[in-house]
Amino acid sequence: MQVRRGRELTQDLTLTADVAIVGSGAGGGMAARELARAGARVIVLEEGPFLRAEEMSQREEDMMPKLFQERGGQMTSDLAIRVMSGRALGGSTVHNINLCKRIAPEILALWEREHSVTGMREADLRPTFEQVEADLSVRSIEEKDRNANNQILARGLTALGWRGGALSHNRVGCQGSGFCEIGCPFNAKQNALKVLLPEAASRGAQIFSDVRALAVKHEGGRVRGIEAEALDAGGRGHKTLRIRAAAVVLAGSAIGSAALALKSGLPDPYLQLGRGLRMHPGLAVAGWFDDKVDGFRGIPQSYECTEWLDLSPGSQRRVWITTAFAHPIGAAVMLPGFGAFHRTWMQRYSHLAVLMAMVHDQSSGRVGLRGDGRAKIDYTVDAGDRAQLLLGVRACARILLAGGAKKVLIPSIPPIEVETEAQIDAISEEAVAPHSIALTAVHPMGTLRMGDNPRTSVVSSQGAHHQLAGLFVLDGSLFPTSIGGPPQIPIYALSMHLSPGVADFLRKSSS
Amino acid sequence: MTRRRWLGGALVVGLAVVGAGLVRARGYAKVEGLRTLAAWEFAVLDAVIARMVLERTDATRFADQFLADAPARDRRDCRHLFAFIEQLAPLRCGYLSRFTRLDPAAQDAVLTWLERAPLGQLRGAFQVLKSLSMMGFYRDAGTWPSLGYTGPAVAW
Numbered sequence: 001m002q003v004r005r006g007r008e009l010t011q012d013l014t015l016t017a018d019v020a021i022v023g024s025g026a027g028g029g030m031a032a033r034e035l036a037r038a039g040a041r042v043i044v045l046e047e048g049p050f051l052r053a054e055e056m057s058q059r060e061e062d063m064m065p066k067l068f069q070e071r072g073g074q075m076t077s078d079l080a081i082r083v084m085s086g087r088a089l090g091g092s093t094v095h096n097i098n099l100c101k102r103i104a105p106e107i108l109a110l111w112e113r114e115h116s117v118t119g120m121r122e123a124d125l126r127p128t129f130e131q132v133e134a135d136l137s138v139r140s141i142e143e144k145d146r147n148a149n150n151q152i153l154a155r156g157l158t159a160l161g162w163r164g165g166a167l168s169h170n171r172v173g174c175q176g177s178g179f180c181e182i183g184c185p186f187n188a189k190q191n192a193l194k195v196l197l198p199e200a201a202s203r204g205a206q207i208f209s210d211v212r213a214l215a216v217k218h219e220g221g222r223v224r225g226i227e228a229e230a231l232d233a234g235g236r237g238h239k240t241l242r243i244r245a246a247a248v249v250l251a252g253s254a255i256g257s258a259a260l261a262l263k264s265g266l267p268d269p270y271l272q273l274g275r276g277l278r279m280h281p282g283l284a285v286a287g288w289f290d291d292k293v294d295g296f297r298g299i300p301q302s303y304e305c306t307e308w309l310d311l312s313p314g315s316q317r318r319v320w321i322t323t324a325f326a327h328p329i330g331a332a333v334m335l336p337g338f339g340a341f342h343r344t345w346m347q348r349y350s351h352l353a354v355l356m357a358m359v360h361d362q363s364s365g366r367v368g369l370r371g372d373g374r375a376k377i378d379y380t381v382d383a384g385d386r387a388q389l390l391l392g393v394r395a396c397a398r399i400l401l402a403g404g405a406k407k408v409l410i411p412s413i414p415p416i417e418v419e420t421e422a423q424i425d426a427i428s429e430e431a432v433a434p435h436s437i438a439l440t441a442v443h444p445m446g447t448l449r450m451g452d453n454p455r456t457s458v459v460s461s462q463g464a465h466h467q468l469a470g471l472f473v474l475d476g477s478l479f480p481t482s483i484g485g486p487p488q489i490p491i492y493a494l495s496m497h498l499s500p501g502v503a504d505f506l507r508k509s510s511s
Numbered sequence: 512m513t514r515r516r517w518l519g520g521a522l523v524v525g526l527a528v529v530g531a532g533l534v535r536a537r538g539y540a541k542v543e544g545l546r547t548l549a550a551w552e553f554a555v556l557d558a559v560i561a562r563m564v565l566e567r568t569d570a571t572r573f574a575d576q577f578l579a580d581a582p583a584r585d586r587r588d589c590r591h592l593f594a595f596i597e598q599l600a601p602l603r604c605g606y607l608s609r610f611t612r613l614d615p616a617a618q619d620a621v622l623t624w625l626e627r628a629p630l631g632q633l634r635g636a637f638q639v640l641k642s643l644s645m646m647g648f649y650r651d652a653g654t655w656p657s658l659g660y661t662g663p664a665v666a667w
Contacts, residue, residue: 056665057663057665058662058665059650059663060646060650061573061577061646061650065577071581073585073639073642075635078631078632078635079631079632079634079635079638080631080635177663177664178664179663179664185665234580235582292659294659296660327660328649328654328655328658328660329645329646329649329650332645332648332649333641333642333645333646338562338563338622338626338641338644339562339563339565339619340565342564343565346649346658347657347658349658349659349660350658350659350660351659372584413626413627413634414627435634435635438638
């Protein structure tokens with residue numbers, strides 16, 4: 001695949017295309033392929049680097065700064081939640097854990113009923129989901145590929161009689177090395193970088209890495225293109241790119257797309273830009289076992305607990321639980337405390353199983369801009385979601401004890417160690433209060449929401465901006481609510497589902 | 512507020528800033544080969560890391576490299592954080608000495624206060640220090656055998 005690296009550009013560029021796509025992950029990669037297939041002249045701009053499989057070193061301190069926004073240190077503005085968002089060619093599909101779930105029918109029904117979304121019933125999307133799953137080789141993870149950490153989750157659920165099951169993934173040729181979250185050196189991920197962008201490039205799409213979009217240019221109610229800067233090896237802008245295009249697709253994540261929309265001064269008569277941020281805030285709980293777990297080996301996440309996940313409106317069971325294992329640096333940052341206490345738990349590293357509880361959140365945050373132009377993420381977990389976090393902590397602790405843990409560690413401040421049911425019951429909501437426990441969010445959604453009512457959404461159900469002709473959004477920003485599960489397949493699918501509308505727009509505008 | 516009071520206040524603040532700057536820059540061992548940290552910043556971070564991981568390693572050198580590649584705004588924020596840890600946090604905990612001159616138990620008390628501070632931003636600041644410490648320490652393959660961690664499956 002031919003990729004033009006921004007750091008290698010020697011002069012400013014002015015280019016013309018039918019469509020400029022900002023972002024190259026699930027949304028942008030799919031849009032690039034679909035629009036290239038439709039015959040459009042496509043340019044893809046990705047802020048992050050182009051990393052080949054052989055450049056994935058499996059070293060956290062090396063890969064985190066390359067693969068994640070703000071070198072892995074992106075936080076909400078109150079420093080309460082770490083937000084993990086991708087920035088390499090292929091976007092978050094390069095570092096995600098390859099979990100594949102469709103959007104639940106309850107969520108789609110809610111979008112239609114309360115958010116004026118049309119054309120996205122389960123039956124409307126089913127063929128698209130099937131096509132995406134075929135394209136990306138999605139299949140259930142076999143029991144033989146379940147590592148010890150996931151076996152503990154399955155065992156705990158069986159002992160408790162709770163609902164759970166195997167997850168599906170999009171890997172082919174997985175070596176089970178366990179480093180998925182910092183890029184696969186075996187090229188096993190059937191992701192945007194491997195499956196979609198190469199086909200787009202083979203059909204003439206021009207793909208740029210290390211290029212940061214600065215503004216969507218617009219005039220007279222129509223988009224005119226993109227202004228961007230090529231980044232040098234130090235991440236500083238060193239050359240300018242001006243791309244004239246009849247259509248622009250924002251696909252830089254719910255954070256990046258919203259920030260670009262705000263920087264561009266897009267029309268926003270009903271003050272909707274950047275609002276409605278959901279993130280699936282999550283926390284980890286560790287269990288200490290007599291036997292070795294070696295959770296860093298094998299497929300990191302292959303089993304789930306859905307006992308506490310009911311996606312119907314008004315539900316008070318909004319917790320999705322799966323495994324979450326980190327390599328030493330990630331584990332050390334997650335484990336609470338410092339000094340002797342911390343070291344004691346780190347010495348147990350290979351005997352730890354870790355579960356993660358993510359909340360199907362109702363808290364609503366907002367993406368804004370800082371003075372230096374970076375995205376500012378305002379998000380506070382509300383009381384209802386805090387109760388769900390507590391539910392998640394307790395459920396994880398129960399599963400780990402039922403799975404055979406001799407001690408469970410809740411990484412709150414101060415840390416809580418539990419060995420009995422009574423101790424689990426005694427965990428109070430204080431343990432999950434803001435800044436009292438390490439929270440992570442890996443699924444930003446919903447800042448440029450879709451819907452057919454311009455007063456409550458930014459784009460239509462076709463992803464077209466309500467006020468600006470030629471501007472489309474095709475990423476997780478579209479979701480009007482949280483979806484309560486991993487978003488990669490939903491983003492791939494929505495982008496595939498809505499790309500024909502972009503192609504139609506191009507045909508009409510050229511005629 | 513009268514103009515005289517305002518000027519008086521500004522003078523006091525100015526002297527405090529200059530004084531803190533002079534104090535801050537003196538009495539620290541020179542460190543060769545740093546890319547971005549000043550000697551006093553290196554000393555502060557080195558002392559913090561020693562309490563975080565209970566060892567003296569090259570983690571602080573790594574943090575210097577890591578921060579050197581960070582955006583200027585992040586380096587500036589870290590500089591403010593190191594100054595806070597060195598000068599103000601000990602005072603808040605009842606110690607009159609700089610952080611780097613406290614004994615280990617007192618340093619632990621300062622870090623514990625920061626970790627559990629009522630203000631969320633301060634807890635966040637603790638996490639920044641902890642992340643730098645843990646990254647610097649556990650990136651070292653020499654720490655892995657004690658964890659039972661076998662390291663990358665590929666060696667390029």
